Amino acid sequence: MDALELLVHDHRRVEQLFRDYRCAASDRQRRGVVELLVRELSRHAALEEMYVYPLAKQVLADGGREIDEHLGEHMAVKETLLALDRLDEGDQRTDELVAGLRREIEEHVREEEDVLMPRLRAAVSQQELDDLGRLLAKAAQGAPTRPHPHAPDRPPALTFAGPMAAAYDRLRDRLQRRPRT
DSSP, X not given: OOHHHHHHHHHHHHHHHHHHHHHOOSHHHHHHHHHHXXXXXXXXXXXXXXXXXXXXXXXSTTHXXXXXXXXXXXXXXXXXXXXXXXXXXTOTTHHHHHHHHHHHHHHHHXXXXXXXXXXXXXXXXXXXXXXXXXXXXXXXXXXXXXXXXXXXXXXXXXXXXXXXXXXXXXXXXXXXXXXXX
């Protein structure tokens, strides 16, 4: 898949997670979906910030302004993800936060798919998109899986902070999966 197809695939996966949340039959199932949302959206945002947005800033006329808007949206999403990540299973605030997150994501996805992606596809070659897609697929394996709203969201600082955040996240993910005694 080229980079834009990969991102759209991520969008569809997140939309499915929101549907899964609505259909969940228990607090435990809802919490499991929330954990997947946190991981998927954190990883997706980090990849866009590290690779896609810098390219868009470089090749699009007025790309800097447009990307700054997307980064602002990412910040709001990260804050919501952080709040969700800190909640316990069954917390009454979860439904409201997930509903707000869904609205934020729907608007962000609409802007990316209707405006940013067509402009980016017109500005770069298919080969560049294919190369970026391979890079994104590889980078996804080591991308952060938790929100870090106070970490840098732009290169070059993001280039250093991202791998450190990802290492911390992977350790936390492993510890979280251990059965509690």
